[in-house]
Amino acid sequence: MDKLIIAGGRPFSGSMQVAGAKNAALPILAASMLGGGQVRLSNLPDVGDVRSMLELLGLCGVETGDPVHGRIEFSTEALRAADAPYDIMRKMRASFLVLAPLLVRFGRARISRPGGCAIGTRPVDLHLGALEALGARIDFGGGIYDVQAPEGLRGARIALPMASVGATHTALMAAAGARGETEIVNAAREPEIVDLAAFLNGLGARVEGAGTYKITVQGTDSWSDVSHAIVPDRIEAASYLIAAAMTGGELEIIGARLEHLGAACQILEQAGIVIYPSDRGLIARRGGALTSVDVATEPFPGFPTDLQAQFMALMCLADGVSVIRERVFESRFMHVPELQRMGADIRHDGSTAIVTGVGELHGAQVMATDLRASMSLVLAGLVAKGETTVHRVYHLDRGFEDIEGKLRRCGAAIERVAE
Known part of the structure; x- marks a missing residue:
């Protein structure tokens, strides 16, 4: 079983190829x-x-x-x-x-x-x-x-x-x-x-x-x-759009398609992410201060449940309070206590999480509980002060191709090691 060790605080730059969905x-x-x-x-x-x-x-x-x-x-x-x-x-x-x-x-x-x-x-x-x-x-x-x-x-x-x-x-x-x-x-x-x-x-x-x-x-x-x-993976693409904004860098996501993002694109732009097309896909960067936005997961073209955990990590850094409602799966907040280990201010009641933005996150030992929750912890680790270790990353490997390689090529300090 492997784990990822991440040294946070490095802005992103460059491009990465989104995999097939x-x-x-x-x-x-x-x-x-x-x-x-x-x-x-x-x-x-x-x-x-x-x-x-x-x-x-x-x-x-x-x-x-x-x-x-x-x-x-x-x-x-x-x-x-x-x-x-x-x-x-x-x-x-x-x-x-x-x-x-x-x-x-x-x-x-x-x-x-x-x-x-x-x-x-x-x-x-x-x-x-x-x-x-x-x-x-x-x-x-x-x-x-x-x-x-x-x-x-x-x-x-x-x-x-x-x-x-x-x-x-x-x-x-x-x-x-x-x-x-x-x-x-x-x-x-x-x-x-x-x-x-x-x-x-x-x-x-x-x-x-x-x-x-x-x-x-x-x-x-x-x-x-x-x-x-195979069509490009819209969840992977959106996850890396969020990564660009959280780290304060700029990324080109090769192969990403704007029409596949549905309501997620509008929500991410409201939160302060600038997204625009390039000849090869989409480019994303932070447009200024991140802003708290309320969101509820829904079937496409609504905001995807598969992006809820990653969006929550983004809201941990935003100004204000965000209300996130999970309407697709009733047990999809298992990443909340792991983000709290890193200093996140999140209150969770049933299918609703209330996220109050904090100045910074702190590195910690965290445990991946499912595929998308794993990615939220990686995103948080990329911006956390100090070192974050994400355990049980086999969840992550089920759905994200060569994640440490892609992130490392864009400037992240991330390493995979055996437990």
């Missing part, structure tokens, strides 16, 4: 199981969750090899209906996404209950409800979901009770292999949904309306070879 790469890798042809992917992020998904594909008979500079090519012709093992399922919730493609391909899939970060209740009922709407039969026992559709899935209307990203991914993949047309209502609108839809269109399905509340899918059983570039 983990939350787009995972469903796309799962969707590659639908056909039996060649899949060529580029901009694939080198992060722990992607490596776990490639391992899962391997256990199902798909020889992917290792990505080289973000590129990978493989065939899914030899795919077999293997059970998704508990050891992988417990580490990565997104492994549940292989359920729909395996069901389409073989008429049956068996999969363990998923795990992942402990950030709140994330039931799979919406995923299973989407499959049931298309004609699947579901049994659960011994921690295993046994899902069957021996005669294949049939197009239908899927009305999601909430705009769940994961359930929309599952519905899209299942509908792509169902007979006839499927309508998905109250669909999630995130850029990662649009990216999966583009991949499915490349495979041979016909998906329309991705990025809106209603998506229609014309299924197919005639699959094509496909080449696809």
